[in-house]
Amino acid sequence: MLLIGLTGxxxxxKSETAKMFVSHGVPLYDADAAVHKIYAPGGEAVAPLxxxxxxxxxxxxxxxxxxxxxxxxxxxxxMKKLEAIVHPLVGKAQLEFIGQNLENKTPMVxxxxxxxxxxxxxxxxxxxxxxxxxxxxxxxxxxKRSGMTVEKFxxxxxxxxxxxxxxxxxxxxxxxxxGLEHAEQEVTSIIAALKDRKGTVLEKMRGQA
Numbered sequence: 001m002l003l004i005g006l007t008g009x010x011x012x013x014k015s016e017t018a019k020m021f022v023s024h025g026v027p028l029y030d031a032d033a034a035v036h037k038i039y040a041p042g043g044e045a046v047a048p049l050x051x052x053x054x055x056x057x058x059x060x061x062x063x064x065x066x067x068x069x070x071x072x073x074x075x076x077x078x079m080k081k082l083e084a085i086v087h088p089l090v091g092k093a094q095l096e097f098i099g100q101n102l103e104n105k106t107p108m109v110x111x112x113x114x115x116x117x118x119x120x121x122x123x124x125x126x127x128x129x130x131x132x133x134x135x136x137x138x139x140x141x142x143x144k145r146s147g148m149t150v151e152k153f154x155x156x157x158x159x160x161x162x163x164x165x166x167x168x169x170x171x172x173x174x175x176x177x178x179g180l181e182h183a184e185q186e187v188t189s190i191i192a193a194l195k196d197r198k199g200t201v202l203e204k205m206r207g208q209a
Contacts, residue, residue: 001101002108002199005125007116009160010153011142013176013183014112014131020187021110027101030112034093035086039063048085053078066147073155087119098202108194117161117169126199129190130170132163133177 006021008014015032022028038045041061050057053071058064072078094111101109110129113121122128133141142153167173172193174186
């Protein structure tokens with residue numbers, strides 16, 4: 001099974017691009033959705049995060065992402081503490097997704113991983129697709145989001161691997177400043193180009209197990 005890593009910095013249009021792969025019948029693992037699930041009331045991350053950080057639960061008993069974000073942005077030690085809790089749980093969800101699709105003999109899947117480069121995930125996928133847009137458009141998109149500030153955007157942007165480096169490390173680049181139709185054409189072309197390609201990452205993992 002071919003593992004396609006879909007990534008891109010904040011505001012680049014990755015979520016819309018991911019939907020295009022799904023519309024072509026390619027199963028999608030969404031790392032952000034996995035985080036939402038473990039942050040929800042009763043989720044696996046609620047108890048350990050509540051123990052590690054103060055006053056981060058919302059009225060429903062889930063994690064208040066805004067309250068948590070305020071405590072970790074710009075604080076390296078707090079971010080490491082957060083990642084040590086969240087990354088293993090998200091990784092577990094990803095393995096379950098891969099396992100299910102292996103059982104179904106799915107030829108290819110998309111792993112939507114925002115921090116693919118930042119977390120050293122390049123070696124865990126067969127193909128890397130980077131979603132990209134000019135900085136000014138990226139900034140404009142992000143600042144339209146509810147609760148976003150210039151300071152918060154700058155802090156997030158500074159922590160992410162530069163877009164030019166992601167583009168350099170990609171097998172395919174989808175430029176989202178050219179419109180949805182162009183992005184759709186790019187996705188269609190990528191799927192066609194990968195149709196007969198065999199994945200090697202899972203085979204290597206089996207060999208090392």
